[in-house]
Every structure is written in C-alpha cells, then in structure tokens.
Amino acid sequence: MTNSFGEFSKARMFFVIGSNMTEAHPVAATFLKNAVMNGAKLILVDPRRQPLADFADIHVQIKVGSDIAFLNGVMNVLINEDLYDKKFVENCTEGFEELKLKVMDYPPEKAAEIAGVSADVIRDVARTMAETRPSMLCYTLGITEHTCGKNNVMSTANLQMLLGNMGVECGGVNPLRGQNNVQGACDMAALPNVFPGYQKVDNPDARAKFEKAWGVENLPAKPGLMIPQMMEGLVDGKVKAFWIFGENLANSEPDIAKVEHELASAEFLVCQDIFPTETTRFADVIFPSAGWSEDDGTFTNSERRISRVRKVSEPPGDARPNWWIFKEIARRFGHDWKSNSAQEIWDNEVSVLAPSMAGVKYARIEADGLQWPVPDDAHPGTCFLHREGKFTCGLGKFNAVDWTPPAEVPDEEYPLVLSTGRRLYHYHTRTQTSRTGLDYLLPEETADMSAADADALGIHHGEMIMVKSRRGEVKVRANITHQVPPGMVWMAFHFRDACANWLTNPVFDPATLTAEYKACAVRVDKI
Amino acid sequence: MDKKTLTLNGKTVEFQAGQTILEVARSYEVFIPALCYLDGCTATGACRICVVEVKGARSLIASCSTPAENGMDICTDSDRVRKSRRLTIELLLASGEHNCITCEKSGDCMLQNLAYSYGVDAIRFPVAPQPHPTEMMNPFIIRDFSRCILCGRCVQACQEVQVNRAISYGYRGPTAKIIAGCDKTYDESDCVFCGQCVQVCPVGALVEKKARFKGRAKDLDLVRTTCPYCGVGCQLWLHVKDGTIVKVTGVEDAQPNKGRLCVKGRFGYDFIYSEERNKTPLIREDGVLREASWDEALGLVANKFRETIEKHGPDSVAGVSCARSLNEDSYQMQKLFRAVFKTNNIDHCART
Numbered sequence: 021m022t023n024s025f026g027e028f029s030k031a032r033m034f035f036v037i038g039s040n041m042t043e044a045h046p047v048a049a050t051f052l053k054n055a056v057m058n059g060a061k062l063i064l065v066d067p068r069r070q071p072l073a074d075f076a077d078i079h080v081q082i083k084v085g086s087d088i089a090f091l092n093g094v095m096n097v098l099i100n101e102d103l104y105d106k107k108f109v110e111n112c113t114e115g116f117e118e119l120k121l122k123v124m125d126y127p128p129e130k131a132a133e134i135a136g137v138s139a140d141v142i143r144d145v146a147r148t149m150a151e152t153r154p155s156m157l158c159y160t161l162g163i164t165e166h167t168c169g170k171n172n173v174m175s176t177a178n179l180q181m182l183l184g185n186m187g188v189e190c191g192g193v194n195p196l197r198g199q200n201n202v203q204g205a206c207d208m209a210a211l212p213n214v215f216p217g218y219q220k221v222d223n224p225d226a227r228a229k230f231e232k233a234w235g236v237e238n239l240p241a242k243p244g245l246m247i248p249q250m251m252e253g254l255v256d257g258k259v260k261a262f263w264i265f266g267e268n269l270a271n272s273e274p275d276i277a278k279v280e281h282e283l284a285s286a287e288f289l290v291c292q293d294i295f296p297t298e299t300t301r302f303a304d305v306i307f308p309s310a311g312w313s314e315d316d317g318t319f320t321n322s323e324r325r326i327s328r329v330r331k332v333s334e335p336p337g338d339a340r341p342n343w344w345i346f347k348e349i350a351r352r353f354g355h356d357w358k359s360n361s362a363q364e365i366w367d368n369e370v371s372v373l374a375p376s377m378a379g380v381k382y383a384r385i386e387a388d389g390l391q392w393p394v395p396d397d398a399h400p401g402t403c404f405l406h407r408e409g410k411f412t413c414g415l416g417k418f419n420a421v422d423w424t425p426p427a428e429v430p431d432e433e434y435p436l437v438l439s440t441g442r443r444l445y446h447y448h449t450r451t452q453t454s455r456t457g458l459d460y461l462l463p464e465e466t467a468d469m470s471a472a473d474a475d476a477l478g479i480h481h482g483e484m485i486m487v488k489s490r491r492g493e494v495k496v497r498a499n500i501t502h503q504v505p506p507g508m509v510w511m512a513f514h515f516r517d518a519c520a521n522w523l524t525n526p527v528f529d530p531a532t533l534t535a536e537y538k539a540c541a542v543r544v545d546k547i
Numbered sequence: 548m549d550k551k552t553l554t555l556n557g558k559t560v561e562f563q564a565g566q567t568i569l570e571v572a573r574s575y576e577v578f579i580p581a582l583c584y585l586d587g588c589t590a591t592g593a594c595r596i597c598v599v600e601v602k603g604a605r606s607l608i609a610s611c612s613t614p615a616e617n618g619m620d621i622c623t624d625s626d627r628v629r630k631s632r633r634l635t636i637e638l639l640l641a642s643g644e645h646n647c648i649t650c651e652k653s654g655d656c657m658l659q660n661l662a663y664s665y666g667v668d669a670i671r672f673p674v675a676p677q678p679h680p681t682e683m684m685n686p687f688i689i690r691d692f693s694r695c696i697l698c699g700r701c702v703q704a705c706q707e708v709q710v711n712r713a714i715s716y717g718y719r720g721p722t723a724k725i726i727a728g729c730d731k732t733y734d735e736s737d738c739v740f741c742g743q744c745v746q747v748c749p750v751g752a753l754v755e756k757k758a759r760f761k762g763r764a765k766d767l768d769l770v771r772t773t774c775p776y777c778g779v780g781c782q783l784w785l786h787v788k789d790g791t792i793v794k795v796t797g798v799e800d801a802q803p804n805k806g807r808l809c810v811k812g813r814f815g816y817d818f819i820y821s822e823e824r825n826k827t828p829l830i831r832e833d834g835v836l837r838e839a840s841w842d843e844a845l846g847l848v849a850n851k852f853r854e855t856i857e858k859h860g861p862d863s864v865a866g867v868s869c870a871r872s873l874n875e876d877s878y879q880m881q882k883l884f885r886a887v888f889k890t891n892n893i894d895h896c897a898r899t
C-alpha cells in the first residue's frame with residue numbers, strides 16, 4: 021500500500037476494485053465503513069454484489085476480467101471532459117500522450133460494452149472521482165489474479181496519477197496484501213530477483229555488498245525461477261531438489277491434478293510445516309516447525325508496518341524455529357552464521373543490509389511497529405509514499421495498456437465463468453482454521469450461483485451439483501445467492517474435496533506469473 | 548475565538564467547543580465512572596452512572612451525553628451524585644443475576660468494581676425475573692442475558708465500530724433484551740462473530756466460550772503480538788495462563804486496528820494446540836514416513852542438496868518460502884539459497 025489503514029477513517033472517497041474487503045480484510049473494512057457512515061463516498065467495482073455493495077454510492081458490476089476496458093473508459097471521460105489533474109500530470113508524470121492516445125480507443129460506449137455496464141455509469145464514475153479528491157484506491161486479488169494482472173495494476177496506477185491522487189494523505193494505490201506476512205516475505209527477498217530491501221541480484225554493486233556481508237563469493241547474478249516455473253521444472257527435470265516451507269501448494273495452486281503430478285515428479289522434496297498437509301504427502305523429509313506464538317520475530321503488514329510477534333510457549337515435541345533449521349543446513353555446508361535469534365537476525369543483518377529498514381530495530385517496535393521506509397534511527401516511519409508527487413524513479417510513469425480477455429472464456433460446452441476467492445470464516449486451505457472450531461460457522465464449500473442460472477438448470481438451493489471445467493470436476497452444494505450475477509459461478513479453495521483449484525486454469529500473467537484464479541470456464545450439471 | 552472555561556470541582560478549566568462534560572473531565576484526569584460510554588461512539592446516556600451535578604440544573608446530568616458549556620459549574624462527586632450512583636448500582640444489581648462466584652468477568656467487571664467502590668453491600672430490591680435463557684449454542688460466544696445490564700455497548704460496537712449491524716435493542720420494559728436480527732441466536736442472524744461485543748461488554752453477559760473456566764483477569768498474563776491471518780496486521784493481546792493462550796482481544800489504541808478484531812483473529816488462535824502438529828522430523832523410507840532425529844534429517848537434506856548441486860548445478864535446487872511465517876525465517880531461507888546453495892531459485896506465494 022502506498023498509504024495507510026490509519027487514513028481510512030479520514031478519507032473522503034474510496035475506489036475499491038476487486039477487493040472483497042469485508043471478508044478478506046475484515047478489520048480494514050470496518051474503518052472504510054466508518055468513513056462511509058460519516059459521509060465518505062464509495063465507488064465499488066466488482067462483478068459480485070459483495071457485502072460492501074450495501075455501502076457503495078455506485079456499484080459497478082463489471083464482467084469478470086473487463087477491468088482495463090472499464091478503467092480506460094473512465095480515463096477517456098476524465099481526459100475528454102478535461103477533468104484530470106493537469107498540474108500533477110505535467111509536473112510529476114511522464115507518458116501522458118501515450119496514455120491519452122490509448123484511452124481514446126475506449127470511449128464510454130465501447131468500454132461499457134466490454135464491461136457489461138452502461139456508458140452513463142462510466143461517465144458518472146469519472147465525474148464523481150473528479151469531484152471528490154483525493155480518493156483512496158484499494159484493490160486485492162480481483163486485480164492481480166488475471167493473465168492481465170500486471171496491466172490491471174498499471175491501469176489502477178494510471179487512474180490515480182491522472183487524478184493527482186498520488187503522494188497525498190487519503191489517496192494512493194493500495195493493494196491489501198492477503199497473508200499476514202506476504203509483504204514481509206517480499207521485503208526479505210523470498211523472491212527470485214532481489215536481495216532484502218529490493219536490491220536487484222543482477223546489480224554487481226548489490227552482489228558485492230551481500231558477498232561482503234555474508235562472507236561469500238560469487239553470489240548468482242541471474243534471477244531465479246518463480247513458483248510455476250519451479251513446479252514445471254520438477255517435471256522436465258530442471259529442478260531436482262525442492263524445498264517447500266509453510267505452503268500447501270497441492271491445494272492452493274491452480275489445477276490440482278497438474279500440481280500433484282508436478283509434486284510427485286520431484287526427485288527429492290523437503291517440506292517444512294507445522295501440520296501434515298496435502299503437500300507434505302509428497303515429501304521425502306518433513307521438518308516440524310515452530311508455529312505462530314512459539315517464536316519471537318516480526319511480521320510486515322500491507323501498509324509496510326513492521327510489528328513484533330512474540331513467543332508465549334515452546335513448540336510441541338521436537339519442532340524447532342524455522343530460522344534455526346536453515347542455519348543448521350548452512351552449518352552442514354561449512355557456513356557458520358552468527359545470528360542466533362530472530363532479534364539478532366533483524367538487528368544485525370536485515371536492518372543493516374536493507375536501507376529502507378535501516379532505522380527499524382527491535383527496541384523501537386516494542387509497541388506500534390514502524391512503516392518502512394525508515395532510513396535511520398531517528399526517522400519516524402512513512403505513512404504514505406511519493407510525498408508531493410515525488411516518485412522513487414523520478415516521474416510517475418503512465419503505462420498505456422489495452423484490455424485483453426481472460427485466457428478461457430465461456431463457450432457452448434462450458435457456458436459459465438468460474439471466479440474464485442476467500443470466505444470470512446476460513447483461511448486459505450484451512451491448515452489453521454480447520455483446527456479452531458471455525459468449521460462450525462462454515463462446514464463445507466458451496467458453488468455460489470444466481471437464481472437465473474439455477475432456475476434454467478432446475479437446481480434448488482442446497483442441492484448437490486457437479487461443477488466441471490476442462491481440468492476437473494467437483495461435487496459441491498449449490499448456494500443460490502443474489503451476490504452472484506447470471507453467468508457466473510463463485511467458489512473458494514478452503515475445502516479439499518470441493519476445492520475450486522480442481523477446476524481453475526493454470527495460465528499466468530506473462531510478467532508476474534500470477535495465475536488466472538479469477539476466470540475460467542465451467543459447466544454446472546444436476547446430479 | 549474566546550477561550551471557553553468551566554468550573555470542575557471548584558477549579559477553572561479550559562475546554563474545546565463540542566466536548567462533553569465527561570470528555571472535559573477525563574482530559575483533566577478527573578475520573579467519572581461510566582458503563583455505557585464507548586470511546587468514539589455516539590453517547591447514549593443509557594446507564595446513568597456518569598451523572599454529575601451542574602449548578603442551576605434541576606436534575607443530575609449524564610456527563611457522557613451533555614456538551615460542556617461556557618461557565619458551567621460542575622461537581623463530579625457530590626453527595627447527591629454519589630447517592631444517585633449508589634441507587635443506580637443497586638438497581639443494576641437487582642436487574643439480573645449478578646452472581647460473581649463463577650462469573651468469568653469477576654475481577655475485571657465494571658459493575659463489580661462500581662459496587663465495591665461505592666460500598667453497595669445490600670440491595671433493597673428483589674432480583675428481577677429473567678425471561679431470556681442463556682445462549683450457549685455456538686462454540687465462540689456465550690450470551691448470558693441474566694447478567695446483561697442493557698448498557699448497549701455491544702450494540703454500539705456492532706453498529707458503529709464494526710458496522711456489522713447485527714444486534715440492537717429489542718422489546719420493552721422488564722423484557723427488554725439485546726437482540727440479534729428479530730431476536731434470533733447469533734448463528735441464525737447476520738452476526739459475523741467478530742466478537743467486538745464481547746470485548747466491550749463491561750460485565751459477564753458476553754464471554755468467550757473457549758476461555759470459560761480457564762482463568763480470570765488476575766490469573767492471566769498479557770502478551771502483545773501480531774495476528775497470524777490476513778495482511779492487515781492487527782495487534783492482539785494474548786491472554787496467557789501457564790504458557791497457554793486462553794483468549795485473544797484487540798489492543799486498544801494500537802495501530803492499525805485500534806482494538807478491533809475479526810472472527811479469525813479473535814477465535815482462530817488455538818490451531819497451535821492441535822494434536823495433529825508435526826512434532827518430530829520424518830524421513831521417507833520404502834515409501835513410508837518414519838521418525839528421525841534432527842541430526843539425521845538435517846544431514847540427509849544437506850547431503851541430498853549437496854549431491855544435487857554438485858551433479859546438476861546450483862539451479863537444480865529451488866525453494867518456496869512462507870508468507871505466514873516470520874520475516875526472519877524468510878530472510879534465513881533466501882540467505883541459505885543464495886549464499887550457500889548459490890541459486891536465486893527462491894520464491895514465495897507473493898504472486899498467488
């Protein structure tokens with residue numbers, strides 16, 4: 021997030037696209053709802069009539085995967101009606117002419133046709149956004165989990181720069197991160213192309229710095245593989261030994277049949293986890309891990325806030341801290357790592373090596389955490405980025421992009437769109453939540469569908485149906501709901517038997533390799 | 548603008564327009580007890596505990612819902628005030644079955660504390676009959692209406708803080724009740740089990756079922772930590788007894804959640820105590836996993852990775868780190884892959 025949760029309650033306007041915040045980030049949603057109750061405006065762009073729709077001034081129910089067409093249509097109106105922030109565009113951005121040229125291809129009528137909404141609503145959105153500024157743009161996986169995910173993200177940034185909504189309080193582009201420490205895992209460089217603090221591995225100076233700090237030579241310069249490439253590497257033999265730490269790929273990746281074939285192909289698989297999972301079934305070695313509250317450390321949230329996590333008990337049996345396991349393997353390779361606790365790792369290594377976190381030490385985050393960048397010990401942290409329109413790379417770059425449809429669209433054989441996501445009462449593959457009593461509130465998966473589609477197929481609410489895609493089929497209970505528009509089926513991946521990922525399409529954004537979980541074609545059959 | 552002043556217990560103090568009497572008093576560290584008042588929410592003036600005496604006013608005034616005015620002469624602890632509060636406490640005690648012996652809230656109960664500090668040791672009124680049975684159905688929240696004082700803090704938390712709009716006041720007079728929907732159980736209503744109602748309940752009417760009989764406030768240590776679920780990063784108080792978490796509440800005034808939690812953060816903590824945890828290293832032998840020592844398991848993994856790298860090069864190994872675990876764990880894993888294995892084949896589920 022460029023901005024902070026603390027700004028939500030003060031914001032005057034929100035533009036929420038592809039984020040079912042009420043269920044996936046419930047506490048963040050409470051602050052947004054507070055603001056709306058106090059008069060802030062909310063534009064919600066979402067194919068489903070999800071819970072925030074009750075609070076929205078305008079709910080634009082676009083078709084799945086039409087985001088870019090819709091956003092280009094809105095920007096077309098902003099430019100044609102002269103409603104954009106010329107001063108910001110002139111002083112703080114580059115690439116406006118290319119953007120203008122591109123969005124001129126998306127007059128509201130054309131955008132409306134692609135997005136399945138009216139041209140008037142596109143004009144209304146543009147005018148409303150121009151009228152009340154700044155607005156906080158929030159998105160989640162509804163934007164990224166598409167084959168055009170990167171372009172979707174760039175479109176949201178284009179819109180906010182065009183409106184001059186960047187670098188100000190209560191503005192910005194705000195992806196709500198899904199997992200508790202997905203931001204931190206990125207910051208720590210569990211990524212194939214960077215060292216901690218986003219220092220690029222192909223930069224010789226960065227390599228020299230880390231070689232010196234780690235006391236090693238010849239750090240690899242070539243960026244490594246991303247998860248889908250690793251998985252395919254298991255089959256084609258490029259990857260022989262694979263180590264999975266705390267991920268249940270067998271349920272969370274698209275097309276379970278394919279994923280399980282890949283896992284089964286591994287020559288040597290190490291799993292490090294707190295529980296047996298569908299993934300650890302394929303392991304040659306399982307390391308038992310310390311879980312949350314069994315070790316000290318830090319998490320970094322969506323707003324870049326580094327907060328303490330504290331230990332209250334020892335891990336069960338012979339389970340050990342994860343950092344210790346890695347250190348012990350390093351020792352067996354002749355590397356003697358000095359840090360011997362999470363605090364030593366952070367204070368003596370991470371904050372020394374990552375300039376954006378240089379001022380973060382455990383002693384400073386006893387209470388509320390600090391939001392990076394925190395360049396030095398006296399710096400109070402950064403609530404919002406790009407202050408006064410000064411972007412990290414100088415000028416904010418408009419990236420003009422075209423709309424592209426999802427890789428698999430409905431046809432005669434598979435006439436419905438399957439879109440997937442998360443539900444309030446469970447977390448991902450239920451490794452944790454299935455052991456907390458939360459099954460009481462949500463005991464099984466459902467296929468959410470519209471009354472119109474259910475009627476046409478003669479399906480009653482609550483009856484077991486078969487949902488099929490080109491990858492697989494699941495037997496699941498039908499949930500007829502006004503949340504889902506005709507033509508769509510919506511499912512989550514919390515339960516193994518009726519997991520949406522038996523059906524999802526393993527196609528990826530070409531740049532980020534994020535899978536298209538939000539759109540594939542399915543058919544629904546009565547059993 | 549002219550400075551606004553009033554007299555508070557004989558002292559002249561300044562205040563800002565729009566502040567209530569209660570807010571002015573608290574800003575000068577003058578304690579006025581209040582039950583129904585919930586910080587940040589619309590004052591309801593329901594409980595009448597916060598009454599104060601204002602010179603010239605006909606009756607005592609609820610300080611939580613009365614704006615301070617220039618020149619007011621306020622006494623927060625006069626005999627008349629104390630007498631009124633004692634009566635209110637007596638009536639509240641008689642309104643239900645306020646039996647502290649097995650009440651979870653004992654020792655941390657606002658009503659119990661008030662009764663003690665005002666020395667209410669005898670109740671002149673008969674205890675009112677209790678028409679509403681306790682709701683014990685769901686595994687998370689117990690609703691004991693016999694202990695409810697109808698202060699409405701739970702309603703405020705649901706309506707104004709979390710904006711889940713699931714509960715409200717229902718019925719009238721002696722049958723008045725906090726209701727979910729049209730007086731349904733929490734399960735059957737729009738309740739989403741965020742449990743904010745439990746966190747703000749000043750008495751033992753709403754309690755965490757999992758924490759029942761596991762320890763009261765005085766028996767519990769508080770440990771602050773960060774929630775293990777979504778990317779909001781809510782700050783939690785873990786209520787710990789003998790090294791075991793017995794309940795979780797939100798840290799008031801903390802960034803980013805200001806005391807708020809959701810169902811998973813509040814009730815989803817006990818997966819760590821599952822008997823199904825991985826407790827010992829396991830090695831697959833002849834297709835079956837068997838227990839092993841750390842030395843054996845670590846040695847096997849180190850040897851396999853060393854052999855693989857020697858035979859097929861460093862890029863023949865790959866690792867996926869965990870977006871659930873600590874920063875320090877991810878740092879160590881990428882360091883292992885880069886500095887020791889000499890490959891950048893390290894990733895995590897950032898893209899999914």
